[in-house]
Amino acid sequence: MRYALRRLGFFVLTLWVALTLNFLLPRLMPGNPALAMMSKFHGELGPHELNALETLFGVNAHQSLLSQYFGYLHDVFTGNFGISLSEYPASVTSVIGSAIWWTVGLVGITTVLAFLLGTGLGIVSAWRRGGKVDSIVPPVFVITSAIPYFWVAMVLVLIFGITLHWFPSQGGYYVTTDTPGLNLTFFQDVVNHAFLPAMALLITTIGTWILTMRNTMITTLAEDYVRMARAKGLPGRRIMLDYAARNAILPNLVGFAMSLGFVVSGAILVEYVFNYPGVGYMLLQAVSGEDFPLMQALFLLITVAVLLAILAADILTALLDPRTRAAR
Amino acid sequence: MGMPVSGVPTETPRSPAAQVPAGHALARIGRAIRSNHKATTGTILLVIFILIALFPGVIAHASPTQDAYPPRLGPSSAHLLGTNAYGQDLFAQVIWGTRNVLIIAFVVGLATTGLAVLIGVAAAYLGGGWDGTLSVLTDVLLVIPLFPLLIIIAAYAHGEGTLVLITAITLTSWSYTARQLRSQALTLRNRDFLEAARVRGERKLYVIVMEVIPTMTSLIVASFLTNALYAVLLSSSLQFIGLGDPNTVSWGTTLYWAQNNAALQTGEPLWAIAPGFCIALLGAAFALLNYAFDEIGNPALRPVRRSKRVRST
Numbered sequence: 001m002r003y004a005l006r007r008l009g010f011f012v013l014t015l016w017v018a019l020t021l022n023f024l025l026p027r028l029m030p031g032n033p034a035l036a037m038m039s040k041f042h043g044e045l046g047p048h049e050l051n052a053l054e055t056l057f058g059v060n061a062h063q064s065l066l067s068q069y070f071g072y073l074h075d076v077f078t079g080n081f082g083i084s085l086s087e088y089p090a091s092v093t094s095v096i097g098s099a100i101w102w103t104v105g106l107v108g109i110t111t112v113l114a115f116l117l118g119t120g121l122g123i124v125s126a127w128r129r130g131g132k133v134d135s136i137v138p139p140v141f142v143i144t145s146a147i148p149y150f151w152v153a154m155v156l157v158l159i160f161g162i163t164l165h166w167f168p169s170q171g172g173y174y175v176t177t178d179t180p181g182l183n184l185t186f187f188q189d190v191v192n193h194a195f196l197p198a199m200a201l202l203i204t205t206i207g208t209w210i211l212t213m214r215n216t217m218i219t220t221l222a223e224d225y226v227r228m229a230r231a232k233g234l235p236g237r238r239i240m241l242d243y244a245a246r247n248a249i250l251p252n253l254v255g256f257a258m259s260l261g262f263v264v265s266g267a268i269l270v271e272y273v274f275n276y277p278g279v280g281y282m283l284l285q286a287v288s289g290e291d292f293p294l295m296q297a298l299f300l301l302i303t304v305a306v307l308l309a310i311l312a313a314d315i316l317t318a319l320l321d322p323r324t325r326a327a328r
Numbered sequence: 329m330g331m332p333v334s335g336v337p338t339e340t341p342r343s344p345a346a347q348v349p350a351g352h353a354l355a356r357i358g359r360a361i362r363s364n365h366k367a368t369t370g371t372i373l374l375v376i377f378i379l380i381a382l383f384p385g386v387i388a389h390a391s392p393t394q395d396a397y398p399p400r401l402g403p404s405s406a407h408l409l410g411t412n413a414y415g416q417d418l419f420a421q422v423i424w425g426t427r428n429v430l431i432i433a434f435v436v437g438l439a440t441t442g443l444a445v446l447i448g449v450a451a452a453y454l455g456g457g458w459d460g461t462l463s464v465l466t467d468v469l470l471v472i473p474l475f476p477l478l479i480i481i482a483a484y485a486h487g488e489g490t491l492v493l494i495t496a497i498t499l500t501s502w503s504y505t506a507r508q509l510r511s512q513a514l515t516l517r518n519r520d521f522l523e524a525a526r527v528r529g530e531r532k533l534y535v536i537v538m539e540v541i542p543t544m545t546s547l548i549v550a551s552f553l554t555n556a557l558y559a560v561l562l563s564s565s566l567q568f569i570g571l572g573d574p575n576t577v578s579w580g581t582t583l584y585w586a587q588n589n590a591a592l593q594t595g596e597p598l599w600a601i602a603p604g605f606c607i608a609l610l611g612a613a614f615a616l617l618n619y620a621f622d623e624i625g626n627p628a629l630r631p632v633r634r635s636k637r638v639r640s641t
Binding site (some may be wrong): 066 | 366377455463464467468471472473474476477479481483484485486559564565568569570571587592593597600601604605607608611612614615616619
């Protein structure tokens with residue numbers, strides 16, 4: 001119980017640090033970036049919006065830094081993230097709402113697939129130590145884990161999008177010919193467009209799952225209870241899955257829970273290469289369009305998602321591993 | 329930034345007390361590099377890149393920035409990778425761009441690891457309130473998503489140069505290493521040789537630098553490799569999305585201009601593929617070395633010879 005409270009305190013602290021960074025960064029940077037942004041949008045905004053921006057970024061403000069800070073915290077906790085400047089006059093919340101499902105769909109499904117495939121390959125690789133899978137798969141994925149996501153995405157665009165014309169390589173669906181709706185053609189269109197970005201993510205993320213699973217399982221395979229199972233003459237498959245893999249899977253499961261939090265931020269560059277209409281692409285659009293309110297809100301969203309995922313991973317560890325419960 | 333990076337084995341410690349363990353570790357690392365294929369490959373790749381970064385003019389005679397040639401030339405003997413839409417020689421850009429990324433890799437790698445060593449070991453060794461404060465700081469930074477944070481910082485900094493990239497990456501990415509080193513140092517805390525140093529009346533700083541840090545050489549080297557790899561990936565990514573200085577000659581910047589000019593769609597794939605391939609190759613060099621160190625540090629992971637024992641099925 002004390003442990004849980006301490007963890008909770010830690011999450012609150014981290015959230016506070018993220019909020020404060022959001023508040024302080026534009027104010028600390030040389031040349032006041034917010035002022036430049038405001039003058040850029042000056043003609044397009046009404047006096048009310050300008051006023052709101054001034055308090056958000058502390059430009060021309062007559063308030064002290066401290067009261068600005070409390071005003072900012074108040075806005076955030078009442079869900080008031082301001083107006084998006086690049087999508088003016090839409091609110092930041094509604095702009096994010098239109099993008100988030102694209103990211104959750106694409107990256108979420110790909111993360112689950114990468115976890116399942118990678119863990120499976122890791123199990124086989126450790127079980128048949130030195131076999132075909134083991135001599136090819138781990139070294140290959142050591143190298144793929146060092147390749148930048150966006151470059152894999154570019155190579156896929158070049159090969160399958162531009163040279164072979166197998167899959168579309170830009171956007172989330174055909175904007176000109178297709179209207180979003182619950183019908184089969186739209187669904188097929190979306191899947192078609194998601195295929196290449198998903199492959200790019202799969203190729204670059206699967207390596208971690210394979211290596212973690214393989215390396216932990218190699219350690220469990222040396223345990224006495226596995227030797228005992230062998231001595232009892234249990235079938236190989238049963239030893240592999242019920243004895244070795246089951247005890248080795250915890251780090252991967254915890255990693256999986258954590259990686260779900262990175263779904264929101266994990267595909268920023270892949271979305272950028274494919275112009276995929278998700279949150280990551282939106283973040284970069286906000287950066288290049290100097291839409292600072294949208295950028296701040298997205299950063300907070302990403303941080304909160306990660307915090308929730310780590311919380312989930314903590315709970316999962318406590319539930320699945322009795323040793324951690326006893327130690328606390 | 330310019331902090332002394334003590335304990336990183338590129339500089340051999342002078343003190344006789346520390347020479348023994350550190351010297352051992354260095355010799356072991358040297359032997360390991362020769363005996364492990366992954367380590368050998370990684371080292372050779374890295375040495376090639378370092379040579380290119382030191383003497384780019386010997387390999388590429390053209391200027392990387394002058395738009396002196398006809399645009400959109402295909403590969404030829406005069407322009408090995410052709411020219412881009414601005415009429416710049418792509419081979420020269422790739423060769424000269426090596427320097428920027430290697431500087432970032434080594435400076436960030438050393439600075440991040442140095443900062444992490446200081447904070448991690450100090451937390452473990454000093455204990456008490458120091459440990460509490462430093463650990464919370466480490467954990468908070470560990471949890472805040474790094475790449476989005478860097479994007480935000482770079483966006484406000486507005487296209488500043490390499491130094492801003494280096495500072496931002498260093499200040500935000502030391503936490504993972506610091507945490508690892510702290511737990512490693514914690515296991516040493518009550519060992520006899522540290523007790524002996526304490527009884528001898530050595531100062532705390534001396535004990536940390538001369539006694540504790542040398543025992544962690546292999547972990548520090550592995551951390552340096554990981555941090556250098558991340559520095560390569562992060563800085564190239566930031567440059568790619570246009571958050572570096574678009575006038576520096578570097579692989580990430582070349583990629584930025586390629587993406588801006590839709591190089592893939594307009595039949596100039598080499599503009600985007602060549603610099604990306606170099607990033608992947610340099611990243612692979614660091615990753616291979618790192619994986620090899622993992623195998624050296626954890627004998628259980630070393631590849632088994634197949635003839636030795638074929639168990640099961």
